[in-house]
Amino acid sequence: MIEFRSVTKRFPDGTLAVDDFSLVVPSRRITVLVGSSGSGKTTILRMVNRMVDPTSGVVEIDGEDAQRLKPVALRRSIGYVMQNSGLLPHRKVVDNIATVPLLNGVKKKEARARALELMDTVGLDRSMADRYPSQLSGGQQQRVGVARGLAVDPNILLMDEPFGAVDPIVRDELQNELLRLQRDIGKTVLFVTHDIDEAFRLGDQVVIFRTGGIVAQQGTPAEILAHPADEFVASFIGADRGRRALHVESTPTGSVLVDADGRAAGRLADAPASSTDGAAAGVSGAKAATLPVAGAAAQGEGRT
Numbered sequence: 001m002i003e004f005r006s007v008t009k010r011f012p013d014g015t016l017a018v019d020d021f022s023l024v025v026p027s028r029r030i031t032v033l034v035g036s037s038g039s040g041k042t043t044i045l046r047m048v049n050r051m052v053d054p055t056s057g058v059v060e061i062d063g064e065d066a067q068r069l070k071p072v073a074l075r076r077s078i079g080y081v082m083q084n085s086g087l088l089p090h091r092k093v094v095d096n097i098a099t100v101p102l103l104n105g106v107k108k109k110e111a112r113a114r115a116l117e118l119m120d121t122v123g124l125d126r127s128m129a130d131r132y133p134s135q136l137s138g139g140q141q142q143r144v145g146v147a148r149g150l151a152v153d154p155n156i157l158l159m160d161e162p163f164g165a166v167d168p169i170v171r172d173e174l175q176n177e178l179l180r181l182q183r184d185i186g187k188t189v190l191f192v193t194h195d196i197d198e199a200f201r202l203g204d205q206v207v208i209f210r211t212g213g214i215v216a217q218q219g220t221p222a223e224i225l226a227h228p229a230d231e232f233v234a235s236f237i238g239a240d241r242g243r244r245a246l247h248v249e250s251t252p253t254g255s256v257l258v259d260a261d262g263r264a265a266g267r268l269a270d271a272p273a274s275s276t277d278g279a280a281a282g283v284s285g286a287k288a289a290t291l292p293v294a295g296a297a298a299q300g301e302g303r304t
């Protein structure tokens with residue numbers, strides 16, 4: 001579990017990127033941070049592996065203050081997947097995946113064998129192992145990025161707009177893969193996006209930000225859809241409502257989650273009006289996991 005307690009980040013130039021942010025990120029669930037550009041999402045993510053240190057407040061990882069953990073060790077034990085995959089262009093796919101294990105002292109042969117296994121895990125043909133990143137499609141590069149993030153078998157996986165740079169079809173495929181993978185490996189995933197549909201699709205728990213790292217609402221997708229906390233959230237989630245796969249409809253017997261084709265995708269059991277405190281979010285994350293998720297449900301990939 002990761003816990004942010006009253007975390008604030010002011011950069012040396014005076015920019016207040018995150019303001020008094022608190023959140024419980026439950027283990028083995030996907031928590032998605034979503035908001036417009038500059039709302040502080042990346043800064044929050046980077047506080048987990050100490051690429052950024054908070055100005056005040058505490059980030060705890062499994063009950064331990066991250067400030068007490070060595071940054072290098074932390075970064076080598078937490079998976080980090082970036083937009084544009086962040087691959088080293090002059091290294092072959094297999095070597096890119098094995099980079100951190102090698103830094104951690106794993107023997108070359110072993111690291112390579114593990115990298116090949118990870119290629120299977122993320123759906124990459126092993127024949128691509130000796131290619132360079134430029135010889136792969138954008139979607140394949142992202143898969144390599146995910147494999148690299150998983151290479152140290154981390155409990156925590158940080159994903160910063162990992163699917164932002166690929167076309168909608170590949171993006172859809174990668175999202176499905178992540179959900180499938182997560183069912184198997186059950187990591188604690190903190191995922192950043194500016195795409196609310198992606199957030200609702202992937203997140204057990206979703207946190208919607210305003211500018212300045214201020215939380216507008218947090219809860220399960222169903223709770224947020226059913227009870228947007230205010231006008232800001234309503235307009236943020238409603239901006240492309242027509243396209244959204246998952247929405248809530250009232251029926252005489254209660255609220256029902258409905259997919260894009262009008263099929264019932266799940267039932268809403270007494271969702272609270274909003275869930276803006278961290279403790280509630282941890283619980284509600286578990287509840288959300290009982291609901292099939294948009295798109296994934298349509299493709300027979302309902303979550304368990």
Ligand SMILES: Nc1ncnc2c1ncn2[C@@H]1O[C@H](COP(=O)(O)OP(=O)(O)OP(=O)(O)O)[C@@H](O)[C@H]1O
Pocket residue numbers: 011012013015016017035036037038039040041042043044194
């Ligand atoms: N090193 C830095 N020095 C000064 N300001 C910074 C620094 N890094 C980020 N910021 C500022 O902090 C704010 C939050 O940035 P951050 O990258 O966390 O936002 P974000 O929500 O991830 O945005 P995006 O979706 O565009 O990636 C922005 O105003 C940004 O300009």
